[in-house]
Amino acid sequence: MSTTRKRNLAHNLTSLCGMVLAAIGFIVGATLIIIDLQSHFDNPYTGIFTYMVVPTILFGGLLLILIGVLRERKRRKKTDAEIPELPIIDLNNKKQFATLIIIIVVTLLFIAISVVGSYRAYHFTESVEFCGKTCHSVMKPEYTAYQNSPHANAGCTKCHIGPGADFYAKSKLNGLYQVYSTIFNKYSRPIPAPVHNLRPAKETCYTCHWPEKFFGATELKRTYFRADEENSPWTIQMLMNVGGADPALSHSKGIHWHMAIDNKIEYIAADEQRLEIPWVRMTDGDGNETIFQTLEKSKQLTPEQIASSEIRTMDCIDCHNRPTHQFHSPERALNEALSAGLLNPDIPEIKLNGIDVLTGDYATEGEALMAIETRLTEAYPDGGKTLTQAISAIQKIYAQNIFPEMKVSWEQYPDHIGHMITPGCFRCHNGDHQSEQGQTISRECASCHTIIAQGPGRDVTSINSGGLEFKHPEDIDEEWKETRCDECHTGVPVM
Ligand code: HEC
Ligand code: HEC
Ligand code: HEC
Ligand code: HEC
Ligand code: HEC
Ligand code: HEC
DSSP states (O other): OTTTOOOOTTOSHHHHHHHHHHHHHHHHHHHHHHHHHHSOOOOHHHHHIIIIIHHHHHHHHHHHHHHHHHHHHHHHHHHOTTOOSSOOOOTTSHHHHHHHHHHHHHHHHHHHHHHHHHHHHHHHHHSHHHHHHTTHHHHHHHHHHHHTSTTTTTOHHHHHTOSSHHHHHHHHHHHHHHHHHHHTTOOOSSOOSSOTTOOOGGGTGGGTOOGGGOOSOEEEEEEEEOSSTTOOEEEEEEEEOOOOOOGGGTTOOOGGGGGOTTOEEEEEOSSTTSOOOOEEEEEOTTOOEEEEEESOGGGOOOHHHHHHSOOEEOOGGGTOSOSSOOOOOHHHHHHHHHHHTSSOTTSTTHHHHHHHHHTSOOSSHHHHHHHHHHHHHHHOTTOOHHHHHHHHHHHHHHHHHOBGGGTBSTTTSOOOSSSSSSOGGGGTOSSOEEETTOOBOOOOHHHHEEEEEEEESSOOOOOOTTOOOOOOSSOOTTHHHHSOGGGTOSSSOOO
16 A cells, blocks of 8 residues: 555645645634734724635635645546545554544634634624724715714614624625725715615614604704804704604604604605605505695696606605714804804804805815814914814814715705705695695694794793794794795805
8 A cells, every 4th residue: 555655635736825825824813813802903904804804815725725636636537547536544544543633623623713703704894993994985974973973872783784684694795895886986975865775764773762752842952153243142942842653642743743653654756865755645544545745836746757756655764864974064063063162152253254164165174174274363363272272173063074075065965854954844844735635734833843932142041831933033024934944044154
């Protein structure tokens, strides 16, 4: 036997290269995993390297060894008929026995490491770091907004993937395309919204919020600073009727009434961003249907158009389309900074100048931040500590809300909550959607909120819990009763 002994089948160039690769992959991978288990990496690139690149090298190496062996067998079979179908293992041969044990141990070790590795890879691709930081420039707007939102601790995947393996797999397949489009710079700026393959809200939002939980009213208090010399404040305080979703309390019609289990509201949007809604169908618990159509003749849909349009059932996202990626308008962001004392309202015309520098035409964030500093320094030559604070507050507003590299701002991503600078609720509730029976979708201010205080100043002392008629802060006659607010208000002061 020993005279006919052949060289091992793995003695060929391909398998040898494979062994070197596998060995490198194994040593590097094992070292990185040990380091990672002891001190968690927070840099997403090391994570990708450890759990994606290194295992690929390792398994690539193993594959090469196998390919080499198979090719070598085929070659030898042609020249030497004596080669047996399967290798003969002689357990009494000490050397062969030892080799077998080594092969078994190494294989088990490999399997164990790949199990740990893929488990860690799974968790890693689920992490906020992976979603938010890996595609740094692409996701920067959403990641930044997320960190400043009420959902900053929720985790991207809670809304974007949700529970279950099928959506995990789907999202990773989608992700492969996204990695491709990022590497080859093929993604659009901004990323288009609405997101069409977003998982239904019932399977994501409902894991933390559910309709029965909404009842009563929440308070909303806002102070607006006018774009005049004194940055004059005006305050509105109101109660939002957020209840209405619990069928057991069906008499109480509140904002979340749309979401009550008993009701279904469907609509057709005339545009991609769902800002124009000419057709609405309401189905109540008994199955009675009411169809509301816009009264504007030019926008009405024909029966053929209705039959061929996508009908969408209203859910959380049709109002809360920006629950976490909120890009505020300069007007709103400045009002909030002034209210919170981050920006000193005693600086003359700071509201107007803030709007001015925030709405400049900048190519990059760096350029914007520099320009904000130089232009404000020019506007207030006396300088001082309050100016330094104001500059950094306004720079921060810019960095959190406007992303020139991705062409993202409040204008690209209209928020459907409210009706001040986007059509929002008034897409349907503008008083111009009627049913054949003559019923109109309500524009009654008090059906959604009760104004309990309003007027000049930062605090309005007299609270009227019975509700007040709205007083428009600027004299525009009765215009606000008929015209949609967003036809004048756009996120910067109305001139
Ligand atoms: C509270 C739920 C929620 C969380 C948490 C969340 N998102 Fe979103 N995200 C949404 C919704 C809803 C949309 C869809 C907006 C639309 O369709 O108009 C969206 C849209 C997006 C978009 C498309 C662009 C846009 O702004 O509409 C990107 C990109 C995105 N999210 C990334 C992320 C990343 C990265 C994280 C984690 C850092 C994250 N999201 C966390 C709810 C969430
Ligand atoms: C992982 C749990 C979780 C998920 C999933 C989640 N939320 Fe929330 N959400 C929260 C928590 C916690 C708060 C309360 C934050 C606070 O009180 O400041 C909150 C607050 C909110 C608020 C109130 C925001 C405010 O300004 O106070 C809205 C609106 C909201 N969520 C909508 C949504 C929508 C829409 C979805 C689905 C796209 C969603 N949430 C998914 C946990 C979640
Ligand atoms: C018809 C539009 C609409 C729909 C649909 C809707 N909401 Fe709301 N929701 C509102 C408005 C308006 C508020 C008041 C707060 C505000 O003005 O930001 C609110 C408030 C909330 C709050 C904070 C209220 C509180 O009690 O603290 C949460 C959380 C919330 N919504 C979650 C959801 C979830 C989850 C869904 C889907 C089941 C949903 N909403 C569906 C319009 C809507
Ligand atoms: C797709 C169309 C549509 C949109 C968008 C919409 N609603 Fe509605 N809403 C309806 C319909 C239809 C009804 C039932 C008709 C009615 O009662 O006026 C209704 C009823 C209501 C009611 C009960 C009114 C009552 O009679 O007491 C409230 C409150 C309400 N909506 C609040 C809101 C708020 C707040 C928003 C924006 C965040 C909003 N809706 C956005 C279609 C819509
Ligand atoms: C269909 C429901 C609905 C109707 C009808 C409605 N509102 Fe509102 N309104 C809202 C919601 C929701 C918000 C809260 C937006 C937010 O959270 O930023 C809001 C916010 C406001 C604000 C604060 C605006 C801001 O962005 O700071 C004012 C002022 C206001 N409403 C006045 C009115 C007046 C006046 C009317 C009657 C002509 C009216 N609303 C009718 C739902 C409604
Ligand atoms: C015909 C145009 C027009 C319409 C319609 C209109 N506004 Fe105004 N609004 C103005 C002007 C002009 C000012 C004062 C200039 C400014 O400060 O932007 C103003 C100021 C305000 C302010 C004071 C805060 C601020 O931005 O300075 C609030 C709040 C406001 N409007 C709410 C509303 C609401 C809510 C509606 C819809 C119900 C509405 N407006 C409809 C023109 C309009």
